[in-house]
Amino acid sequence: MCDDELMDIELLMIGNEILIGKTQDTNSNWMAKRITKFGHKIKRITTIGDEVDIISSTLQDILKRKPDIIITSGGIGPTFDDMTLTGIAKGLNRELELNQHAYKAIKKTYERAYEKGLLKLEGMTKEREKMAFLPQGSTPLPNTVGTAPGVKIIEGNTTIFILPGVPAEMKAIFRNVIIPILKQKKGKFIEKGFRFSGIGESHIAAYTSELEDKFPQLWIKTHPRIGLSVEVEVSITAFNIKNGEELVDKVLNEIREIVIKLKGKIKER
Amino acid sequence: MCDDELMDIELLMIGNEILIGKTQDTNSNWMAKRITKFGHKIKRITTIGDEVDIISSTLQDILKRKPDIIITSGGIGPTFDDMTLTGIAKGLNRELELNQHAYKAIKKTYERAYEKGLLKLEGMTKEREKMAFLPQGSTPLPNTVGTAPGVKIIEGNTTIFILPGVPAEMKAIFRNVIIPILKQKKGKFIEKGFRFSGIGESHIAAYTSELEDKFPQLWIKTHPRIGLSVEVEVSITAFNIKNGEELVDKVLNEIREIVIKLKGKIKER
Numbered sequence: 001m002c003d004d005e006l007m008d009i010e011l012l013m014i015g016n017e018i019l020i021g022k023t024q025d026t027n028s029n030w031m032a033k034r035i036t037k038f039g040h041k042i043k044r045i046t047t048i049g050d051e052v053d054i055i056s057s058t059l060q061d062i063l064k065r066k067p068d069i070i071i072t073s074g075g076i077g078p079t080f081d082d083m084t085l086t087g088i089a090k091g092l093n094r095e096l097e098l099n100q101h102a103y104k105a106i107k108k109t110y111e112r113a114y115e116k117g118l119l120k121l122e123g124m125t126k127e128r129e130k131m132a133f134l135p136q137g138s139t140p141l142p143n144t145v146g147t148a149p150g151v152k153i154i155e156g157n158t159t160i161f162i163l164p165g166v167p168a169e170m171k172a173i174f175r176n177v178i179i180p181i182l183k184q185k186k187g188k189f190i191e192k193g194f195r196f197s198g199i200g201e202s203h204i205a206a207y208t209s210e211l212e213d214k215f216p217q218l219w220i221k222t223h224p225r226i227g228l229s230v231e232v233e234v235s236i237t238a239f240n241i242k243n244g245e246e247l248v249d250k251v252l253n254e255i256r257e258i259v260i261k262l263k264g265k266i267k268e269r
Numbered sequence: 270m271c272d273d274e275l276m277d278i279e280l281l282m283i284g285n286e287i288l289i290g291k292t293q294d295t296n297s298n299w300m301a302k303r304i305t306k307f308g309h310k311i312k313r314i315t316t317i318g319d320e321v322d323i324i325s326s327t328l329q330d331i332l333k334r335k336p337d338i339i340i341t342s343g344g345i346g347p348t349f350d351d352m353t354l355t356g357i358a359k360g361l362n363r364e365l366e367l368n369q370h371a372y373k374a375i376k377k378t379y380e381r382a383y384e385k386g387l388l389k390l391e392g393m394t395k396e397r398e399k400m401a402f403l404p405q406g407s408t409p410l411p412n413t414v415g416t417a418p419g420v421k422i423i424e425g426n427t428t429i430f431i432l433p434g435v436p437a438e439m440k441a442i443f444r445n446v447i448i449p450i451l452k453q454k455k456g457k458f459i460e461k462g463f464r465f466s467g468i469g470e471s472h473i474a475a476y477t478s479e480l481e482d483k484f485p486q487l488w489i490k491t492h493p494r495i496g497l498s499v500e501v502e503v504s505i506t507a508f509n510i511k512n513g514e515e516l517v518d519k520v521l522n523e524i525r526e527i528v529i530k531l532k533g534k535i536k537e538r
Contacts, residue, residue, distance in 0.1 A: 021300075028316075029287075032287070033289075046313065047297075047316075
């Protein structure tokens with residue numbers, strides 16, 4: 001396998017609240033960690049305000065660099081200052097049109113919220129309808145924790161994912177839709193581990209998170225097991241399998257040494 | 270006064286560690302808060318990796334948008350992967366040349382660190398010298414808390430500030446060099462306040478920070494004063510003086526109401 005299978009990804013964060021310093025953008029960091037773990041690469045993160053022309057021209061600039069994936073976050077809610085869908089449609093030279101799937105999903109979400117007493121206003125308003133007007137050729141992506149659906153659009157060789165700015169909603173759609181794609185196009189997934197006893201999971205937590213910081217391409221997981229033992233698993237999505245296995249072995253050895261130093265007992269699995 | 274006096278500012282954050290999700294960029298948020306407070310506007314934040322060609326072409330793209338100020342952060346340290354100065358020089362079509370002021374400042378910092386026993390290696394190395402090679406026409410900006418000096422470069426009508434990525438170093442240079450410029454070009458500074466007693470500073474802290482979140486263009490400060498009273502000051506840098514005064518008065522009234530609700534006693538100053 002070679003590096004050609006790595007996907008180049010650009011993030012486009014949209015929101016005046018970030019530019020004025022009111023909101024610390026943590027979404028891009030959350031996405032960056034996962035994109036890196038699955039062996040892909042963020043080439044650029046661009047943060048702009050809620051302005052149609054700026055969103056449109058910035059999207060066109062990003063498309064010129066031909067990334068495999070563009071992920072946007074923010075500006076798809078019901079309020080008047082949410083400009084992302086209009087800006088993206090303009091940038092792609094497509095019309096906004098009422099998407100029936102999105103309309104039904106939004107309607108259902110508001111109906112449920114009303115039935116639960118979470119909303120005073122029943123039914124669809126103009127503001128709520130707005131979220132169902134998507135650029136031509138869009139696929140709506142179910143938002144299981146909010147109302148504004150995400151959107152997927154293919155433009156040339158680039159797939160554009162339009163996600164909400166609310167972290168919980170962004171994360172839900174990212175997990176459901178984008179992680180499977182990151183996995184699918186990834187290199188080989190290598191996972192190895194061992195068990196230990198005598199000390200608990202919490203004793204090595206600080207060490208494993210330090211190792212994760214040092215090797216951001218690795219996942220390090222620990223699970224408590226029956227009989228008071230703890231299982232450690234180190235995994236990587238590697239394009240070069242030999243290098244990937246070597247790194248996993250190296251880090252597993254470091255963890256073994258830590259366990260021994262802390263008077264734990266290694267049990268190979 | 271009119272909006273023409275507002276400065277347009279773009280931030281360029283440089284560092285692979287941000288793109289792979291290892292580091293959460295908090296520098297741009299810190300700068301954004303202060304730029305907003307002094308009445309100016311961040312138009313865009315771009316985050317890229319430590320690659321000469323990408324730094325160079327991104328700088329050229331930003332210059333085409335003619336911001337008044339560009340602030341970069343990251344990639345000016347002594348290590349081989351610090352590419353910012355080379356990338357900026359290339360983007361401006363200028364040579365890197367040894368800057369004597371920067372050289373002397375860096376040398377002095379390392380001498381002091383060595384004398385204090387903080388360093389094993391005495392004198393200038395190739396890596397340390399590297400930080401003194403600046404694009405032609407640069408003005409070095411003293412780094413009072415680290416070694417790599419900041420850099421100021423004028424290109425056309427744009428002033429470029431090149432700052433370190435280490436937050437403490439970035440903040441020191443920003444405070445010493447950039448805040449005075451933000452102040453100088455700003456609108457009128459309006460400040461009003463009152464005193465209260467009976468309750469402490471901490472009682473209203475949650476409320477004032479909520480108000481600061483709601484109105485990011487305001488500063489709200491509280492100071493304990495002699496005789497157990499507390500002084501509240503609300504200030505703004507306003508381009509429209511009437512609107513600025515109205516907002517300050519409105520927020521001061523809200524704080525007065527909070528103080529009264531919490532059984533404090535208002536003492537006008």
